[in-house]
Amino acid sequence: MGLSSALAPPSLGKATERYKKAVTVAAEAAAYTVLARGLLHLLPRRKQRRVKTIHISREADDGSPKRFYSDARAYLNTHVGPHAVGEVCLAVRGARRRLSMVPGDTMTDVFEGVEFKWTTTRSRRRRRGDDGRHAPGSLVLCFDAEHTDLALDRYVPFIMATVGEERLRQCAIEIFMNMGSSWNGITRHHPATFDTLAMDPALKDGIIADLDRFLKRREYYRRIGKTWKRGYLLYGPSGTGKSSLAAAMANYLHFNLYDLDLSEVHTNSMLQRLLFGMDNRSILVIEDIDCCFSAASREENPDDAGPDSSSDSGKGITLSGLLNFIDGLWSTCGEQRIIVFTTTCKDRLDPALLRPGCMDMHIYMGYCCWEAFKTLARNYFLVDDHVLFPEIQELLAEVEVTPAEVSEMLLRSEDADVALQKLVEFLQDKKMKQQGEASRDDEK
Numbered sequence: 486m487g488l489s490s491a492l493a494p495p496s497l498g499k500a501t502e503r504y505k506k507a508v509t510v511a512a513e514a515a516a517y518t519v520l521a522r523g524l525l526h527l528l529p530r531r532k533q534r535r536v537k538t539i540h541i542s543r544e545a546d547d548g549s550p551k552r553f554y555s556d557a558r559a560y561l562n563t564h565v566g567p568h569a570v571g572e573v574c575l576a577v578r579g580a581r582r583r584l585s586m587v588p589g590d591t592m593t594d595v596f597e598g599v600e601f602k603w604t605t606t607r608s609r610r611r612r613r614g615d616d617g618r619h620a621p622g623s624l625v626l627c628f629d630a631e632h633t634d635l636a637l638d639r640y641v642p643f644i645m646a647t648v649g650e651e652r653l654r655q656c657a658i659e660i661f662m663n664m665g666s667s668w669n670g671i672t673r674h675h676p677a678t679f680d681t682l683a684m685d686p687a688l689k690d691g692i693i694a695d696l697d698r699f700l701k702r703r704e705y706y707r708r709i710g711k712t713w714k715r716g717y718l719l720y721g722p723s724g725t726g727k728s729s730l731a732a733a734m735a736n737y738l739h740f741n742l743y744d745l746d747l748s749e750v751h752t753n754s755m756l757q758r759l760l761f762g763m764d765n766r767s768i769l770v771i772e773d774i775d776c777c778f779s780a781a782s783r784e785e786n787p788d789d790a791g792p793d794s795s796s797d798s799g800k801g802i803t804l805s806g807l808l809n810f811i812d813g814l815w816s817t818c819g820e821q822r823i824i825v826f827t828t829t830c831k832d833r834l835d836p837a838l839l840r841p842g843c844m845d846m847h848i849y850m851g852y853c854c855w856e857a858f859k860t861l862a863r864n865y866f867l868v869d870d871h872v873l874f875p876e877i878q879e880l881l882a883e884v885e886v887t888p889a890e891v892s893e894m895l896l897r898s899e900d901a902d903v904a905l906q907k908l909v910e911f912l913q914d915k916k917m918k919q920q921g922e923a924s925r926d927d928e929k
């Protein structure tokens with residue numbers, strides 16, 4: 486074969502032949518693939534296991550923390566680990582000790598017989614401390630894909646419920662009541678929080694800011710030589726949330742509540758024993774203080790002293806005595822104490838209590854305003870708007886109704902339409918009655 490014939494292009498017939506062969510090979514390969522896929526379905530399931538991977542990031546796109554991320558971490562730290570892994574992080578805050586997974590580590594949880602493998606990834610952005618360790622980035626959950634429904638429908642809700650219950654338990658505060666000279670305490674989760682409290686939002690924010698400031702001021706109180714305590718006088722009609730506010734403060738600060746019934750305290754020594762028996766980081770609540778110490782104080786009417794007064798120091802408990810007593814006692818042994826007095830009738834209070842500097846903050850808990858109503862509607866029915874809202878807003882501007890009365894109406898039905906209609910009728914009825922009373926007063 487000459488050089489020229491070797492380099493010459495193949496004939497058209499040969500080229501067609503090669504093309505046909507190539508097509509046949511490709512078709513056979515495709516057929517094998519289909520066959521192999523079909524056979525794969527016939528193989529036992531174990532052999533075709535696929536892994537499902539879910540990434541749980543710590544922050545949403547807008548930078549806000551993601552709820553399930555923190556729930557999952559809390560669950561892993563307390564329920565799965567840290568015994569499941571060799572290396573753990575330790576954080577100590579006050580009396581609380583917290584162990585958590587080291588970023589990059591993996592642990593396995595078994596739920597309903599299925600294995601769930603959790604891995605913490607390392608954050609690319611942040612580094613923790615001087616040891617150069619990466620802060621945790623996101624969580625990665627891997628499991629057999631055939632259990633996807635179980636994972637999403639049962640495992641994830643189980644984690645959230647478990648952590649939710651745990652948080653409630655941890656949020657529980659102790660509520661004490663006086664029995665003789667000692668306190669009788671129960672641990673419970675009081676439902677009142679600043680979220681559930683219906684009141685003017687600016688006032689609510691002001692109270693929260695005041696509490697925050699108080700907590701941070703240990704050095705300040707030490708410097709000025711005063712007891713680290715804060716006093717709040719809550720006044721307003723019955724059913725406006727004064728007791729609820731005291732409980733919301735306790736929940737917010739994680740302080741225990743001491744509900745002091747002064748009618749049961751007959752002598753100064755009894756009072757002293759009770760005050761000494763209180764823990765730090767606590768709130769002392771004395772309700773209806775006007776009934777305990779009115780303007781016609783026992784100080785001015787010594788005959789009005791407590792029944793056992795003669796058996797003790799010879800003096801009954803007086804308001805100024807109580808205040809000085811508390812100051813004196815707490816200055817030696819107490820840290821982070823709050824005292825809350827409530828009254829429905831500020832006019833009847835002993836002037837000593839109203840003197841500047843006695844109670845740090847006077848808070849008026851008033852009738853249900855529009856903003857307060859919106860908080861209740863959101864909490865009871867998860868609604869921010871309703872066709873009856875304009876009418877309710879108008880009525881609330883004219884009628885004196887307490888948040889307790891509004892709450893009671895909203896509780897009458899789980900159906901928002903029904904409950905809000907009942908509230909409208911209740912407000913209309915109340916408006917008529919209040920107008921009737923006003924015109925009768927005018928006639929007098």
Ligand SMILES: Nc1ncnc2c1ncn2[C@@H]1O[C@H](COP(=O)(O)OP(=O)(O)OP(=O)(O)O)[C@@H](O)[C@H]1O
Nearest residue numbers: 681682683722723724725726727728729888889892
């Ligand atoms: N501002 C409020 N926000 C939410 N719920 C409230 C509010 N005020 C009253 N309630 C509801 O009414 C109930 C009674 O309220 P609370 O005892 O706190 O009122 P109070 O002003 O302390 O009344 P009293 O002066 O009679 O002790 C509460 O358990 C709560 O359900």
